[in-house]
Amino acid sequence: MREMQTPRSYWLQEALAADTDIAPSLEGRVKAEVCIVGGGFTGLWTAIRLKEAEPALDIVLVERDVCGGGASGRNGGFVLSLWAKFLKLEHLCGTAEALRLAEASAEAVAEIGEFCQAHQIDAGYRRDGWLWAATSRMQVGAWTETVERIEQQGKSPFVAWTPEEVAHRSGSPVHLAGVFEPTAAQVQPAKLARGLRRVAVERGVRLFENTPLVRLVRSTPPVVHTPRGQVEAKKVVLAMNAWGIREPEIRQAVLVMASDMVITEPVTEFLEQSGWSDGLLISDARRLVHYYRTTVSGRIAFGKGGIPTFAFAGRVGPAFDGRSRMAGQVEAWLKWTYPPLRNVPCPVNWTGPIDRSKDGLPIFGRLSGRPDLLFGVGYSGNGVGPSVLGGRILASLVLEKKDEWSGCGLVRPLRRTFPPEPFRYLGSHIVRKAVALKDQAEDAGRKPNALVERIAALAPAGLSPTKSPKP
Numbered sequence: 001m002r003e004m005q006t007p008r009s010y011w012l013q014e015a016l017a018a019d020t021d022i023a024p025s026l027e028g029r030v031k032a033e034v035c036i037v038g039g040g041f042t043g044l045w046t047a048i049r050l051k052e053a054e055p056a057l058d059i060v061l062v063e064r065d066v067c068g069g070g071a072s073g074r075n076g077g078f079v080l081s082l083w084a085k086f087l088k089l090e091h092l093c094g095t096a097e098a099l100r101l102a103e104a105s106a107e108a109v110a111e112i113g114e115f116c117q118a119h120q121i122d123a124g125y126r127r128d129g130w131l132w133a134a135t136s137r138m139q140v141g142a143w144t145e146t147v148e149r150i151e152q153q154g155k156s157p158f159v160a161w162t163p164e165e166v167a168h169r170s171g172s173p174v175h176l177a178g179v180f181e182p183t184a185a186q187v188q189p190a191k192l193a194r195g196l197r198r199v200a201v202e203r204g205v206r207l208f209e210n211t212p213l214v215r216l217v218r219s220t221p222p223v224v225h226t227p228r229g230q231v232e233a234k235k236v237v238l239a240m241n242a243w244g245i246r247e248p249e250i251r252q253a254v255l256v257m258a259s260d261m262v263i264t265e266p267v268t269e270f271l272e273q274s275g276w277s278d279g280l281l282i283s284d285a286r287r288l289v290h291y292y293r294t295t296v297s298g299r300i301a302f303g304k305g306g307i308p309t310f311a312f313a314g315r316v317g318p319a320f321d322g323r324s325r326m327a328g329q330v331e332a333w334l335k336w337t338y339p340p341l342r343n344v345p346c347p348v349n350w351t352g353p354i355d356r357s358k359d360g361l362p363i364f365g366r367l368s369g370r371p372d373l374l375f376g377v378g379y380s381g382n383g384v385g386p387s388v389l390g391g392r393i394l395a396s397l398v399l400e401k402k403d404e405w406s407g408c409g410l411v412r413p414l415r416r417t418f419p420p421e422p423f424r425y426l427g428s429h430i431v432r433k434a435v436a437l438k439d440q441a442e443d444a445g446r447k448p449n450a451l452v453e454r455i456a457a458l459a460p461a462g463l464s465p466t467k468s469p470k471p
């Protein structure tokens with residue numbers, strides 16, 4: 001196996017223990033019809049969809065690390081629909097299109113399971129749903145507006161649970177209330193990424209790992225420069241997630257924050273006794289969201305979003321890779337949620353970047369309007385399921401099809417929604433501080449002061465809506 005560039009998440013270590021196939025890095029100049037930059041879910045689904053549509057299409061994929069080395073191999077493995085983001089979707093593209101996209105995103109959850117089965121990808125796919133919970137009185141009802149609006153449209157993706165059911169099924173009385181979305185599934189995300197990589201290679205995608213784009217030359221045709229080679233391609237797809245902020249247009253529309261995870265030793269007995277004995281996904285309704293799940297080996301993986309690491313001036317630096325600097329804090333929250341586990345060690349932790357768009361929805365399109373430079377970015381912590389749609393959208397854009405994907409509401413220009421440096425970096429810290437103060441006040445059962453509320457409301461949308469003051 002070639003030398004790895006970044007320390008691994010628990011998931012990726014586990015996946016690579018069974019899959020040591022690493023592609024060579026690029027040496028010299030190659031030509032291709034399509035060059036995809038980034039071997040996460042977005043890049044890999046795009047490659048697979050393109051090969052489905054046009055098997056002879058010559059596709060090169062370059063990945064700076066190994067496929068799955070980015071967020072796709074480090075995330076919580078929550079495979080969620082976009083129903084929780086329905087209000088933002090509706091605001092963006094109208095009721096009918098929002099309904100269509102939300103339904104397509106729910107179908108994508110099922111599709112991942114079917115794809116794994118069809119291609120023997122052992123990614124631990126399990127569909128036991130998602131609990132959108134409140135762990136403080138102030139969080140209760142964060143979902144109400146969303147659920148009611150969807151129900152007005154005649155749809156019911158969420159099921160109301162009684163407080164007793166919420167506490168029992170989640171295995172902890174800190175969960176005071178919640179709604180359940182049965183559609184959601186869990187995966188071991190790195191195994192899914194590595195499985196998609198295998199299918200892409202089987203379909204003839206030319207893959208180069210340990211091959212970072214170091215410069216994108218916007219000539220016609222565009223050229224992707226790597227340390228020891230170049231790819232000249234008719235179309236380039238930037239599927240680089242947070243790392244895409246190296247391009248100025250992406251930088252102005254996306255803010256990068258860290259999300260951090262820890263994982264326990266096996267706690268099978270606790271899970272069986274607690275009531276949380278299945279694959280139920282749980283997240284709470286605080287701004288710096290807590291998200292947690294069980295694993296097939298009986299562990300709990302627990303994550304916290306929005307940890308104060310911000311990318312400065314387009315650089316997603318080493319602070320976003322490897323071990324979490326906030327592991328102690330994340331572990332303390334896990335133990336606050338599940339007090340009987342206070343003496344259980346969490347041997348592994350890691351961090352990764354989240355690409356937050358202002359409205360929390362991904363953005364797809366043509367970079368500076370160029371039909372030969374495409375991008376997909378901004379999943380805002382919900383990309384495992386929606387990247388299936390991302391693959392369809394980017395494939396349609398590459399093939400210049402005029403269809404429901406290339407014309408969908410998530411295809412839109414990159415607008416400046418965040419200020420330039422240094423205001424952006426400083427502003428991020430102020431907003432993050434306000435968000436933390438708001439969470440702290442709400443945990444203590446207090447309403448945050450009005451200034452804190454106002455500043456916290458400036459934060460980009462996250463995994464699911466939180467309770468905010470009306471503007």
Ligand SMILES: Cc1cc2nc3c(=O)[nH]c(=O)nc-3n(C[C@H](O)[C@H](O)[C@H](O)COP(=O)(O)OP(=O)(O)OC[C@H]3O[C@@H](n4cnc5c(N)ncnc54)[C@H](O)[C@@H]3O)c2cc1C
Pocket residue numbers: 037038039040041042043062063064065066067068069070071072073074075076077078079080211212213214239240241242243244259260261291303351352353354376379380381382383384385387
């Ligand atoms: C800790 C954490 C927890 C999360 N939990 C969840 C969750 O439970 N559910 C959910 O839906 N979403 C979650 N997310 C978000 C989710 O992981 C992403 O939205 C999703 O993986 C996006 O896929 P992607 O392919 O766009 O990005 P990535 O998987 O990050 O792929 C981008 C790829 O580009 C590569 N790259 C970067 N720079 C270059 C370069 N210069 N040249 C070549 N390649 C480059 C990277 O190495 C990476 O492999 C989480 C994210 C993190 C960090």
